[in-house]
Amino acid sequence: MSPATGRDGVALYCPAKINLRLRVGPTRADLGGQHRLDTIYSAVGVWDKVELRRREPGSGFRLSLEGEHLGDLNRRDTDPRANLAVKALLAMAQAAGHQPDVSIHIVKRIPVGAGLAGGSADAAGTMLGLNRLWNLGMPATELNRIAAQLGADLPFCLHGGLSRGTGFGQILQPLDLDGPQAQRLSRAGLTGHLLIGAYEDQLSTAQVYKAFDLIGPGPNDLNDLQETACTLHPRSRQALDLARRAGIGPAFVSGSGPSVVVMAPRPEQAVTLIRLWREQNAVDRIIEADSPVLPRMVPLRVTHGQ
Numbered sequence: 001m002s003p004a005t006g007r008d009g010v011a012l013y014c015p016a017k018i019n020l021r022l023r024v025g026p027t028r029a030d031l032g033g034q035h036r037l038d039t040i041y042s043a044v045g046v047w048d049k050v051e052l053r054r055r056e057p058g059s060g061f062r063l064s065l066e067g068e069h070l071g072d073l074n075r076r077d078t079d080p081r082a083n084l085a086v087k088a089l090l091a092m093a094q095a096a097g098h099q100p101d102v103s104i105h106i107v108k109r110i111p112v113g114a115g116l117a118g119g120s121a122d123a124a125g126t127m128l129g130l131n132r133l134w135n136l137g138m139p140a141t142e143l144n145r146i147a148a149q150l151g152a153d154l155p156f157c158l159h160g161g162l163s164r165g166t167g168f169g170q171i172l173q174p175l176d177l178d179g180p181q182a183q184r185l186s187r188a189g190l191t192g193h194l195l196i197g198a199y200e201d202q203l204s205t206a207q208v209y210k211a212f213d214l215i216g217p218g219p220n221d222l223n224d225l226q227e228t229a230c231t232l233h234p235r236s237r238q239a240l241d242l243a244r245r246a247g248i249g250p251a252f253v254s255g256s257g258p259s260v261v262v263m264a265p266r267p268e269q270a271v272t273l274i275r276l277w278r279e280q281n282a283v284d285r286i287i288e289a290d291s292p293v294l295p296r297m298v299p300l301r302v303t304h305g306q
């Protein structure tokens, strides 16, 4: 049994992401044709677990998935190289001049294709874990550069907590969790205990952004993509309306959706909302969590032959 130093294996607890504000501007050539964003990211305590273990030199990578809600990851014909965690492994291996002889085991709890950045969370966890496993000492600037090439919200997922995001979402201004901006968000009821209403349905981020160019933002939404996500997925609008009529909130769609987020600081609010959502079959899965949170890494005890 190797000592729990992380020398042969590390486990990462990767939080989901919501947007407490999401302003979407026009597509820009200097942003690679992506929309200019001004957003407040907040990491949420819905955790994927990414376990990384060294494999024999030259044996290549191996990916395994576990979880009850794997969405379109569950298809037999899915190429493992399409998994964002594998893309992160290959990008880190290339940047570090390393062979990608690593097994990646992901325990999925973050709903897939939900607007919660589950893929980016796993990819960020893989990057942080490899930086430790391979003793790279890669600085945050280099990790951010690689992350931004893999996904717009991946740089945020490396850090967690609260952060403003601009550019296409990759330019970060982390917010001090005790600072004035975090306190303002807390006074607005946008931090603390929340409920996520999730669906077996998925929405394609690319499709939502494309439809946004035709539909545009709602008049008073925290999230400019919300009107589009609710148009494409009406059950999300139903779930939000139930929360609003019960006076529970703020309530909004998470990122490109379809999942919805309702801030529920008091226990009785959560009980009421869960009852309403279930009575009206407004959501498929309800998750209670707190926000903001930070990613965590722990050494893995690797028994030989594992």
Ligand SMILES: C[C@@](CO)(OP(=O)(O)O)[C@H](O)COP(=O)(O)OP(=O)(O)OC[C@H]1O[C@@H](n2ccc(N)nc2=O)[C@H](O)[C@@H]1O
Binding pocket: 019, 022, 033, 034, 035, 036, 037, 039, 114, 115, 116, 117, 118, 120, 150, 151, 152, 153, 154, 167, 168, 169, 205, 206, 209, 254, 255, 256, 257
């Ligand atoms: C919408 C947001 C809000 O935080 O999160 P999710 O809902 O995906 O979690 C993000 O902008 C999603 O980030 P991410 O999921 O990494 O998107 P990517 O894979 O990089 O991009 C998928 C596609 O979305 C479009 N895209 C993405 C970001 C952006 N600023 N403008 C865009 O137009 C592009 O068509 C891109 O090809």
Ligand SMILES: Nc1ncnc2c1ncn2[C@@H]1O[C@H](COP(=O)(O)OP(=O)(O)O)[C@@H](O)[C@H]1O
Binding pocket: 072, 073, 082, 083, 084, 085, 106, 111, 112, 113, 114, 115, 116, 117, 118, 119, 120, 122, 123, 202, 203, 205, 255, 256, 257
């Ligand atoms: N490790 C992963 N976890 C979740 N989705 C992944 C992963 N790797 C690739 N994907 C793909 O990314 C797409 C978007 O998934 P996800 O990041 O969960 O949603 P969103 O972009 O809406 O936050 C899905 O269709 C899924 O097939």
